[in-house]
Amino acid sequence: LIDLIEPFKIKVIEPVRLVSEERRKQAIKEAGYNTFLLLSEDVFIDLLTDSGTSAMSDNQWAGMMLGDEAYAGSKNFYHLEKAIQDVLGYKYVTPTHQGRGAEHLMSQALISEGQIVPRNMYFTTSKLHVNIAGGVMPDVIIDEAHDPENEFEFKGNVDLLKLQKVIDENGPEKIAYVNVEMNVNMAGGQPVSMANLRAVKKLCDQYKIKVIFDATRSSENAYFIKTREKEYADVPIIDILNEMMSYSDGCIYSSKKDCLVNIGGFLATHDKEIFEKTRSMVVVYEGLHTYGGMAGRDMEAVARGLRESTQVSYLKYRTNQVKLLGDLLIEGGVPIVRPPGGHAIFLNALKFLPHLTREQWPAQTLSAAIYEASGVRSMERGAISKGRDKDGNNIFPNLELVRLTIPRRVYTNTHIEYAAECIIDLYKRRHEIPGLKMVFEPEYLRFFQATFEQL
Numbered sequence: 205l206i207d208l209i210e211p212f213k214i215k216v217i218e219p220v221r222l223v224s225e226e227r228r229k230q231a232i233k234e235a236g237y238n239t240f241l242l243l244s245e246d247v248f249i250d251l252l253t254d255s256g257t258s259a260m261s262d263n264q265w266a267g268m269m270l271g272d273e274a275y276a277g278s279k280n281f282y283h284l285e286k287a288i289q290d291v292l293g294y295k296y297v298t299p300t301h302q303g304r305g306a307e308h309l310m311s312q313a314l315i316s317e318g319q320i321v322p323r324n325m326y327f328t329t330s331k332l333h334v335n336i337a338g339g340v341m342p343d344v345i346i347d348e349a350h351d352p353e354n355e356f357e358f359k360g361n362v363d364l365l366k367l368q369k370v371i372d373e374n375g376p377e378k379i380a381y382v383n384v385e386m387n388v389n390m391a392g393g394q395p396v397s398m399a400n401l402r403a404v405k406k407l408c409d410q411y412k413i414k415v416i417f418d419a420t421r422s423s424e425n426a427y428f429i430k431t432r433e434k435e436y437a438d439v440p441i442i443d444i445l446n447e448m449m450s451y452s453d454g455c456i457y458s459s460k461k462d463c464l465v466n467i468g469g470f471l472a473t474h475d476k477e478i479f480e481k482t483r484s485m486v487v488v489y490e491g492l493h494t495y496g497g498m499a500g501r502d503m504e505a506v507a508r509g510l511r512e513s514t515q516v517s518y519l520k521y522r523t524n525q526v527k528l529l530g531d532l533l534i535e536g537g538v539p540i541v542r543p544p545g546g547h548a549i550f551l552n553a554l555k556f557l558p559h560l561t562r563e564q565w566p567a568q569t570l571s572a573a574i575y576e577a578s579g580v581r582s583m584e585r586g587a588i589s590k591g592r593d594k595d596g597n598n599i600f601p602n603l604e605l606v607r608l609t610i611p612r613r614v615y616t617n618t619h620i621e622y623a624a625e626c627i628i629d630l631y632k633r634r635h636e637i638p639g640l641k642m643v644f645e646p647e648y649l650r651f652f653q654a655t656f657e658q659l
């Protein structure tokens with residue numbers, strides 16, 4: 205039990221309720237079988253996302269009362285800048301309203317038309333901002349990441365041969381930067397090893413290619429380095445993070461995850477030129493360079509949350525709660541991506557619903573069926589999220605997944621056990637679940653607003 209014990213006690217609660225099965229059937233139908241379109245009040249346990257859904261600490265809430273809402277030079281910005289310098293080791297900080305703001309600035313600053321941004325594995329908004337800036341984003345992740353059952357403990361790693369091939373085939377000048385995400389979301393929350401980060405930087409330095417991290421879940425990645433790379437077993441998380449970031453020129457960071465806040469983002473860099481480019485743009489798209497679309501109080505909460513996210517007792521509890529869900533589902537025979545990720549458990553919808561064709565959208569079907577059966581909300585992370593190729597054809601990735609994403613410091617292990625029990629019950633009657641057909645498809649990031657009907 206000691207591995208699961210919460211390093212906190214609860215001071216404030218927010219009531220949740222399980223609406224009737226009849227209401228759930230109606231609600232998911234009204235939402236077009238798209239969990240993004242459900243009303244929060246109809247959701248019992250919300251495992252849609254870990255983004256912006258964490259519980260803040262008393263330390264962070266106290267910080268909210270210390271918001272310096274000066275338009276320019278807010279002291280909370282300097283607290284945020286100092287926290288990033290201390291925890292991540294970057295010298296320069298450009299604040300943004302959330303991760304997409306940082307992705308927008310970074311891609312606009314570094315990419316010119318036709319350039320390439322190799323990334324271990326795509327993330328939807330990251331890829332879209334690279335495309336908007338005129339670039340393309342080929343995946344260079346190791347093959348193991350595409351095999352849900354493969355238990356390699358660093359499935360987020362960059363495949364150095366694939367990266368070398370992209371450089372050789374296109375020439376280093378065509379590479380805008382190499383982009384490495386930590387605890388790779390679309391691969392199942394899978395970490396990158398320190399050894400791999402070091403090797404990627406060494407390779408890129410040979411060609412003077414910049415390395416930009418997506419550090420959104422880097423504290424959890426640091427914890428996996430500490431527990432899985434033996435030479436780091438006794439190294440403090442903050443030192444592991446500093447070393448990780450030393451193998452990059454800069455990062456984008458959606459503070460809504462590991463920084464334990466409900467809104468916020470930033471771009472941080474060692475490179476004065478990147479800083480000056482993005483700092484000049486932030487005033488056009490996000491706000492002044494000392495608030496970037498965040499209130500002073502929000503910057504204070506991020507500064508305090510980033511420091512809190514390096515506590516081993518918290519990271520141990522957090523990642524073990526995710527693993528508890530994974531272990532319960534494995535025990536119940538439910539096919540999931542292994543090993544359990546840092547922020548979520550991903551169900552293998554192809555194996556869960558083998559009677560459906562890809563055009564019946566197994567992952568979309570499963571996420572809707574889970575809600576109807578249990579009031580638990582999950583997120584489709586398969587072909588609907590992947591979208592269409594440049595010829596307009598649907599892409600059907602190996603990883604047709606449903607993500608059960610655990611918010612930080614929010615749910616108890618009883619909630620986790622309830623979700624596991626309901627999904628195991630659903631698995632037993634999986635052949636009864638009908639597929640879906642898409643009846644509305646928006647132009648951008650279709651997974652947010654597409655609607656479906658049962659076949």
Ligand SMILES: CC1=C(O)/C(=C\N=C(/Cc2ccccc2)C(=O)O)C(COP(=O)(O)O)=CN1
Nearest residue numbers: 253254255302303304327329389418420458460
């Ligand atoms: C690795 C990574 C992320 O996971 C990320 C956001 N993730 C999210 C939120 C989301 C975004 C798009 C579709 C579905 C859900 C997540 O549910 O997983 C962003 C954008 O940050 P932003 O949401 O603050 O703009 C950048 N990088």
